[in-house]
Amino acid sequence: MTQKMILAALVASPFLAVTLPVHAEGDYNAKARALIKGDFKPRGQAAIDRVYEDALQAVCNRTNNNPSAENTKRLEADQLAQVKYPADGKLMGDWKKGERLAQSGRGFTWSDKASDPVGGNCYNCHQISPKETAYGTVGPSLMHYGKLRGNTAEIQKYTYDKIFNAKAYNACSDMPRFGHVEALKPDQIKDLVALLLDPESPVNK
Amino acid sequence: MKKPRLASLLGGVCALCFSASALAQEIDHAKADAEFAKFRAEMEDNNPAELNEMKGEELWKAKRGPKNVSLAESCDLGLGLGKLEGAYVQMPRHFADADKVMDTERRIVWCMTEKQGFKFDDIAKKPFQGGNDANAPDITNLVMFVAGHSRNKPFAVNLKDPKVRDVFEIGKEVAKYRAGPYDFSCGTCHGSDGKRIRMQNLPNLSTKEGAAKAVMGWPAYRMTGGVALTMQWRMNDCFRQQRFPEPKYASDVITSLLTYMTASANGVVYGGPGIKR
Numbered sequence: 001m002t003q004k005m006i007l008a009a010l011v012a013s014p015f016l017a018v019t020l021p022v023h024a025e026g027d028y029n030a031k032a033r034a035l036i037k038g039d040f041k042p043r044g045q046a047a048i049d050r051v052y053e054d055a056l057q058a059v060c061n062r063t064n065n066n067p068s069a070e071n072t073k074r075l076e077a078d079q080l081a082q083v084k085y086p087a088d089g090k091l092m093g094d095w096k097k098g099e100r101l102a103q104s105g106r107g108f109t110w111s112d113k114a115s116d117p118v119g120g121n122c123y124n125c126h127q128i129s130p131k132e133t134a135y136g137t138v139g140p141s142l143m144h145y146g147k148l149r150g151n152t153a154e155i156q157k158y159t160y161d162k163i164f165n166a167k168a169y170n171a172c173s174d175m176p177r178f179g180h181v182e183a184l185k186p187d188q189i190k191d192l193v194a195l196l197l198d199p200e201s202p203v204n205k
Numbered sequence: 206m207k208k209p210r211l212a213s214l215l216g217g218v219c220a221l222c223f224s225a226s227a228l229a230q231e232i233d234h235a236k237a238d239a240e241f242a243k244f245r246a247e248m249e250d251n252n253p254a255e256l257n258e259m260k261g262e263e264l265w266k267a268k269r270g271p272k273n274v275s276l277a278e279s280c281d282l283g284l285g286l287g288k289l290e291g292a293y294v295q296m297p298r299h300f301a302d303a304d305k306v307m308d309t310e311r312r313i314v315w316c317m318t319e320k321q322g323f324k325f326d327d328i329a330k331k332p333f334q335g336g337n338d339a340n341a342p343d344i345t346n347l348v349m350f351v352a353g354h355s356r357n358k359p360f361a362v363n364l365k366d367p368k369v370r371d372v373f374e375i376g377k378e379v380a381k382y383r384a385g386p387y388d389f390s391c392g393t394c395h396g397s398d399g400k401r402i403r404m405q406n407l408p409n410l411s412t413k414e415g416a417a418k419a420v421m422g423w424p425a426y427r428m429t430g431g432v433a434l435t436m437q438w439r440m441n442d443c444f445r446q447q448r449f450p451e452p453k454y455a456s457d458v459i460t461s462l463l464t465y466m467t468a469s470a471n472g473v474v475y476g477g478p479g480i481k482r
Contacts, residue, residue: 064381
């Protein structure tokens with residue numbers, strides 16, 4: 001499987017899951033994918049289509065999360081182009097709401113109700129406010145995020161984009177695409193941006 | 206076999222609640238982990254899973270099912286009919302009669318359907334104990350019993366068998382497969398050293414040490430809900446948190462992951478059925 005073939009499919013329909021050619025025998029990656037497609041069943045809100053890759057996942061899965069520089073650039077640009085912004089054009093909301101959202105790790109599992117609010121999952125993986133000591137370490141520490149970077153328009157946009165779609169800046173990032181998959185709405189992402197950038201937020205004290 | 210003393214067990218549980226919350230404030234994660242390990246070691250002398258092992262023994266020896274035969278006289282776990290010592294730590298293995306690589310739970314299910322005449326769908330309908338269920342399903346008790354006969358034996362999955370090796374390599378790739386709304390694979394959380402979700406340490410499955418941590422202590426008595434659970438259940442719960450749909454019970458995808466993880470822990474001594482948070 002070449003990256004060119006995937007990218008050709010990707011460019012032809014950038015917003016849809018792509019159909020990919022079958023791998024040769026002996027390709028364990030392809031065998032694993034075939035197995036996964038047959039060995040799951042829907043449960044709760046987790047429909048079977050969740051085991052199918054979208055175009056970006058397909059590239060990451062076939063390149064060990066390390067696409068060529070050229071393809072990385074194209075994927076990131078494609079993801080960035082799909083970021084949606086709040087109607088009022090402001091990117092900083094209420095850091096207190098952001099903190100509450102950051103605390104919740106709920107949402108999207110088969111045991112969560114589809115109608116229940118989805119959490120930001122932030123503390124699952126990041127250190128953020130120094131007041132919360134039960135934080136995960138899968139992602140980098142975000143303590144003093146705004147203190148270190150300021151809160152210029154550029155930083156606000158980068159931070160908003162990153163939360164909306166982490167793959168816009170790192171094609172095969174471990175971080176979910178919270179806005180892209182509509183787990184979080186633009187207004188909620190604004191609140192998270194404020195948690196990270198507002199000088200009044202405990203993150204920056 | 207020693208009977209668990211439930212009063213001392215409950216006392217121990219509450220002591221843990223208190224000390225765990227105190228430790229959380231100190232942000233001393235390593236210490237908290239060591240504390241639980243110590244607690245677990247004490248608990249495992251009185252593991253309620255021993256009750257499941259005893260029930261499993263009765264089930265193993267009893268003539269059951271439409272064909273009215275016992276597993277003891279009909280089920281080959283890879284070492285000969287009815288042979289138990291060390292069978293658990295050598296699975297998954299390839300079984301010629303089924304022409305499949307099977308993990309322990311799947312093999313017992315196979316024996317129950319092929320030898321005793323039970324229906325697969327009846328077993329698969331409710332294979333795991335829920336928080337409101339008084340008893341664990343028969344299959345869990347049987348897995349507990351079989352696993353108990355590999356206590357203090359090293360994991361020894363036969364990767365020299367090309368059929369096992371194939372399944373191992375597929376499992377390694379399954380662990381890397383990203384999909385679903387959050388783009389998660391097993392490896393997102395379990396692919397590098399020293400990671401945590403909140404306070405929970407995440408073993409790195411791509412290392413021998415991490416794989417050993419992951420397979421050690423299963424099947425287990427789980428204090429949350431007070432239930433007995435198998436490695437199959439643990440794989441289910443990982444996929445749930447990965448935001449995937451549910452893996453089919455006793456399917457190839459689960460066997461492939463168990464082969465990858467168990468064989469990666471080859472050489473490490475298995476402690477028998479354990480206790481989990």
